[in-house]
Amino acid sequence: MTIGALLTGLFFIFIHFMTNKILPTERLMQLRWFSFSGGLAVSYVFVYVLPALHTEQQNIALDLTLFAMQSEIYFIGLIGVIMFYGSQLYVRQRAHDNELTFWTQILFYTTYNALVAYVVISAQVSVLQALFYSAAIGLHFIAVAHDMWREFAEKYNTVGRYMLALGILIGWGLGVFVEFTALVQSIIFAFISGAMILNVFxxxxxxxxxxxxxxxxxxxxxxxxxTLSLKFFFEW
Known part of the structure; x- marks a missing residue:
C-alpha cells in the first residue's frame, strides 16, 4: 500500500465522520462554503475528469480494435448519468416513505463511494497528487454527506455515516489489493465520472x-x- 493510498483512504473516512464538525455553523458562511466547494468540483470536472475520459477512450481504442466509434467510454459515462439521475428521481418521488428513501439513498451512495475511492486510490499517483486530487473529491463527499445528514440526521449519525465509510473501505481495499484489467478500470472510471458530473452540476x-x-x-x-500549473511544471 502506498502512502498516497493510505492518506487518501483515511481522509475520505474522516470526512464522513466529521462533516458536521467541518462545515461552518453560520448560515451565510455555510452557503459560501458550498459555493466555493462547488467551484472546486466544477473545475475538477473540466481540468481532470473530462480530459481523463478522453485519454481512457484513446487507450481502449488502441488496445481493442472492436471499439471503433471513438465514443464507447462516453456512452458508459452516460449510463452513469442515467442510473444516478433515475435513482435520485425514485427517491424524491417516494419521499413520504422515509425508511425506503433512507436505505435507497444510503445503499446507492455506499456503492458510489466505493467506486470513487477505488478510482482515486488505484490511480497510483504520488503522495502530493493524491492529496491534491483528494481535496476536490473530499469536498464533493462533504456535500453528499451533508445532504444525507440534513434529510436524515438521526439515521445518518447512527447508521448512515458508518455505511458510507464502509463504502470507502471497500473501494480502498479494491484499489490496493485487486488489479482489474485496463478495460474494466476504464469502464469503472467512465461510469462513476458520469454520475459525478451529474451530481456536481x-x-x-x-x-x-x-x-x-x-x-x-x-x-x-x-x-x-x-492544477494547470502542476500539470505544466511537473507533467501530471
Missing part, C-alpha cells in the same frame, strides 16, 4: 438564490490555476 451547486458567485468563481480559478 445538478445537486452540488447551490440554488441561484443561495449561490455566491464571487466565492464560486474564486474556487474555480484557484483550483484550475493550481
Amino acid at each position: 445538478k445537486y452540488e451547486l447551490p440554488e441561484d438564490k443561495y449561490a455566491h458567485f464571487p466565492t464560486f468563481a474564486s474556487g474555480v480559478i484557484m483550483y484550475t490555476a493550481i
Whole structure:
C-alpha cells in the first residue's frame, strides 16, 4: 500500500465522520462554503475528469480494435448519468416513505463511494497528487454527506455515516489489493465520472438564490490555476 493510498483512504473516512464538525455553523458562511466547494468540483470536472475520459477512450481504442466509434467510454459515462439521475428521481418521488428513501439513498451512495475511492486510490499517483486530487473529491463527499445528514440526521449519525465509510473501505481495499484489467478500470472510471458530473452540476451547486458567485468563481480559478500549473511544471 502506498502512502498516497493510505492518506487518501483515511481522509475520505474522516470526512464522513466529521462533516458536521467541518462545515461552518453560520448560515451565510455555510452557503459560501458550498459555493466555493462547488467551484472546486466544477473545475475538477473540466481540468481532470473530462480530459481523463478522453485519454481512457484513446487507450481502449488502441488496445481493442472492436471499439471503433471513438465514443464507447462516453456512452458508459452516460449510463452513469442515467442510473444516478433515475435513482435520485425514485427517491424524491417516494419521499413520504422515509425508511425506503433512507436505505435507497444510503445503499446507492455506499456503492458510489466505493467506486470513487477505488478510482482515486488505484490511480497510483504520488503522495502530493493524491492529496491534491483528494481535496476536490473530499469536498464533493462533504456535500453528499451533508445532504444525507440534513434529510436524515438521526439515521445518518447512527447508521448512515458508518455505511458510507464502509463504502470507502471497500473501494480502498479494491484499489490496493485487486488489479482489474485496463478495460474494466476504464469502464469503472467512465461510469462513476458520469454520475459525478451529474451530481456536481445538478445537486452540488447551490440554488441561484443561495449561490455566491464571487466565492464560486474564486474556487474555480484557484483550483484550475493550481492544477494547470502542476500539470505544466511537473507533467501530471
